Amino acid sequence: MSVQAPDLRLLVQRILEQQRATVATAATQALDILASPPAGSPASRDQEWARQHEHPDTVVAAFAESVGTVASLLAAADEYSRGIVALLDDDQMLDLPAMNCVRAIHDASLRMCSLADPGIAAEARLARCAADFLATVQGGIPLLRIFNDLLGNRGDLQKALRGRDGAVEHFVGIGLEVKLNGKGDAINVRCGNNLANVNVKSTDLSLKYTPLVHYAWGLTRGPHTQALG
Structure with missing residues (x-):
């Protein structure tokens, strides 16, 4: 009895859709927590420090601006994910656009990690x-x-x-x-x-925040650089 090989494009599309749904749920929860942080959380400690600052309103506004940036980066990453799904629907798989989307998602994720790192003061x-x-x-x-x-x-x-x-x-x-x-x-x-x-060095951020998939940074950077060079 022969076993039919899976449709890899369909499989990747389904994985991406599942990941999009998971990230959307987690992002909503995270943004809600940042807006009203529980006691003892990093966000709560940040807000308490800001209230004691000589310029509390400005510091709180700076923190709030970064939350807005993270929300924008999440939206951008989601659009790039949808872009990959659309590329997978095409009869001809276009490698460079897909890899550029992956790199854009990775870059957005690194910026979010840097801004929302719970381990920093x-x-x-x-x-x-x-x-x-x-x-x-x-x-x-x-x-x-x-x-x-x-x-x-x-x-x-x-x-x-x-x-x-x-x-x-x-x-x-x-x-x-x-x-x-x-x-x-x-x-x-x-x-x-x-x-x-x-001007943040994304390579350093990748090594710090995504060490297990840092190879992806190099893989997407190489073809992108060669295509433009």
């Missing part, structure tokens, strides 16, 4: 939250500089620079140290003895 979390916020605020500036040179001054670059400078001033005003480069872009943020880089 509140000071370290504040530094990471500020650095992540600055990365978002100033992330488009290099491209805007290019557009400004090509298309002339349309005001977009100046607006972005004002936003970056305002964010830096804001964080310095609550006692954080923000190191800048020659162009005024933030390099890192320090809170006490805790330092957070604005």
